[in-house]
Every structure is written in C-alpha cells, then in structure tokens.
Amino acid sequence: MHRSGFIAVVGRPNVGKSTLVNALVGHKISIVTSKPHTTRHAILGVLTEPESQMVFIDTPGMDGGTGRMMNRAMNKAATAALSSADLVVFVVEAGVWKDKDQQALDQITQAALPAVLVVNKIDRVRPKDKLLPVLAEHAGRYDFAAIVPVSALKSDNLTSLRNQLVSLLPEQEAFYDADTITNRDLSFRAAETLREKLMHALRDEVPYGLGVEISSLKEEHDGRLIIDATIWVDRESHKGIVIGKQGQLLKEAGTAARQELQRLLDRRVHLQSHVKVKRNWSDNAQSIRQLGYDGEL
Ligand SMILES: Nc1nc2c(ncn2[C@@H]2O[C@H](COP(=O)(O)OP(=O)(O)OP(=O)(O)O)[C@@H](O)[C@H]2O)c(=O)[nH]1
Numbered sequence: 277m278h279r280s281g282f283i284a285v286v287g288r289p290n291v292g293k294s295t296l297v298n299a300l301v302g303h304k305i306s307i308v309t310s311k312p313h314t315t316r317h318a319i320l321g322v323l324t325e326p327e328s329q330m331v332f333i334d335t336p337g338m339d340g341g342t343g344r345m346m347n348r349a350m351n352k353a354a355t356a357a358l359s360s361a362d363l364v365v366f367v368v369e370a371g372v373w374k375d376k377d378q379q380a381l382d383q384i385t386q387a388a389l390p391a392v393l394v395v396n397k398i399d400r401v402r403p404k405d406k407l408l409p410v411l412a413e414h415a416g417r418y419d420f421a422a423i424v425p426v427s428a429l430k431s432d433n434l435t436s437l438r439n440q441l442v443s444l445l446p447e448q449e450a451f452y453d454a455d456t457i458t459n460r461d462l463s464f465r466a467a468e469t470l471r472e473k474l475m476h477a478l479r480d481e482v483p484y485g486l487g488v489e490i491s492s493l494k495e496e497h498d499g500r501l502i503i504d505a506t507i508w509v510d511r512e513s514h515k516g517i518v519i520g521k522q523g524q525l526l527k528e529a530g531t532a533a534r535q536e537l538q539r540l541l542d543r544r545v546h547l548q549s550h551v552k553v554k555r556n557w558s559d560n561a562q563s564i565r566q567l568g569y570d571g572e573l
C-alpha cells in the first residue's frame with residue numbers, strides 16, 4: 277500500500293511554516309527569517325519514504341492580501357495551493373490567535389478540505405500543561421482531522437505529525453522521483469538564499485522592498501557555479517543601506533549566501549551581486565514575473 281498527495285502548509289505570516297516544511301523534508305527548501313512575509317512563492321518540498329510520498333506546498337503567509345501587487349500575488353499563491361491540495365496543514369503559534377489566523381482558517385473552511393492543525397513553537401510554552409486548554413480551544417474552531425502540537429525549530433513531535441499526515445493521504449502512486457526534493461531550480465534557490473541573508477542583516481522596511489534576480493548562472497567545466505545576482509530596492513535611499521558602510525553589509529550577506537549554497541549544493545560557488553534601484557517593482561507585473569511568479573497576478 278502506497279500513499280501520496282499534496283499537502284498545503286498555510287497560515288498567517290511568521291508562524292513557522294517554512295521551518296516546518298524544512299524540518300519535515302529534512303532539507304532546506306525554503307528560506308526562514310524572524311521577519312513576517314519571508315516566503316513569497318508556493319514552494320514544493322517532497323518527502324519520499326518507502327511507502328509514501330508527501331508533497332508539501334510551503335506558502336506565503338496569508339494576511340488578507342491587500343496592498344501592493346506583490347502582496348496580493350503572495351496571498352493568491354497561498355489560496356491556489358489550497359485548491360491543488362489533498363490535505364491542509366494549518367499552522368498557528370502556541371498560545372496566539374490573531375485575526376489573521378481566523379482569516380486563514382476562513383479560507384480553509386471555504387475550501388472544505390481535511391485539515392490538520394499544527395500548533396507550533398511549543399518550546400516556548402512553560403509549563404507544558406498550559407498547552408492543554410489551548411488545544412481544547414482550537415478543537416472548536418474547525419472539524420480538524422487532528423491537532424498536533426510541535427516545535428518545528430527543535431524537531432519536537434514531528435515523527436508523530438508525519439505519521440498522522442501520511443495516514444490521511446489517498447492511496448496512490450508517487451508523483452515525483454525518489455530523488456526530487458523541490459520543484460524550484462538552482463537560480464531560484466540562489467536568489468532566495470541571498471535574500472534570506474540580506475533580510476537577516478536589514479531592518480525596518482528595507483527587507484520588504486528587496487527583490488533578488490539572478491542575472492546569470494553558469495557552470496564552469498570544473499563544476500564551479502558562477503552566479504550573478506541583481507538586488508532590487510524600491511527606493512534610492514535603500515541602496516546605500518543594502519550596500520552598507522564600505523560595502524560591508526552586502527559583502528557579508530554575499531559571503532554567507534555563497535557559503536550556504538556551497539554546502540547545499542556541495543560544489544564551489546562564486547557569487548557576485550550588485551544593487552539596482554527599481555522604483556515600485558512590487559507593484560509591477562513584469563518585475564514580479566521576473567522573480568519567478570508563474571501564477572495569476
Ligand atoms: N521558538 C520557535 N521558533 C520557531 C519555531 N518555528 C519557527 N520559528 C521561528 O519563527 C520565525 C518565522 O519562521 P518561518 O519558518 O520563516 O515562518 P513562516 O510561517 O514561513 O513565515 P512567512 O514565510 O513570513 O509566512 C523564525 O524566526 C523561526 O526561527 C519553533 O518551533 N519554535
């Protein structure tokens with residue numbers, strides 16, 4: 277008996293969806309930062325086991341989708357993931373319930389899909405018996421197939437979650453080869469890795485106005501990857517901030533990205549990046565497509 281299917285991982289921004297997908301798949305599929313609105317695309321993470329294949333769809337945090345075109349596209353990507361899923365993993369933070377959690381749940385309710393509620397970040401709950409009333413309260417919110425407390429960060433209770441998810445998938449063949457872990461190519465992963473390091477280093481509104489485009493990616497005969505990245509900022513004043521004093525910030529983020537890509541891809545990487553002002557790119561359909569959007573805008 278073989279089970280497989282698509283599992284949409286949804287929830288409001290910053291609850292730990294990407295951390296969870298990475299931990300379940302056992303590879304870094306999606307970037308993670310402490311800031312909300314980190315994930316901007318639907319990204320597949322595939323976990324293949326002898327008797328199952330779980331295809332997780334990591335999604336941008338749902339927040340109602342108003343504002344700039346980029347933000348609307350992010351919300352559409354999350355909604356679209358629901359329409360192609362067999363099962364939903366709805367992620368919330370232990371002890372927190374915000375309007376945006378309710379809005380995300382409203383979308384799941386509309387889609388009428390089987391859903392597992394994952395109560396994440398339980399490592400922050402002390403003493404542990406504080407969790408019980410929290411879980412009981414969630415049970416009344418939807419007819420969840422299961423409610424599973426976890427810590428994605430500490431990999432706590434993930435085996436139990438994985439087993440419960442598999443049991444809820446249809447009996448069918450695998451969709452992907454056993455060695456496929458994501459649907460995203462090298463360019464996308466390189467751009468995302470650099471964006472993660474920049475987001476870590478930057479504060480205030482600067483991280484949200486960043487776009488990273490890979491202008492060229494070449495493989496040398498010796499296996500080395502030569503990557504050219506263009507970092508978009510949407511304001512002139514942000515350019516200097518991204519570059520940093522004597523180019524320090526950009527240099528450090530670039531080095532961190534290069535080192536991580538080398539580890540991830542197990543090959544030498546040469547990464548060069550420069551910053552370009554592209555006013556209002558996040559409200560421009562062509563620019564958003566250039567960053568890898570293939571869905572409806
Ligand atoms: N303490 C704790 N922190 C966690 C846990 N899971 C995720 N985090 C942290 O929560 C923050 C957000 O994590 P992400 O995985 O980027 O969250 P997300 O839901 O994908 O966020 P968006 O992509 O912005 O919607 C990061 O600082 C993570 O380290 C957890 O189990 N415990």
Ligand SMILES: [Mg+2]
Nearest residue numbers: 293294314315
């Ligand atoms: Mg994310």
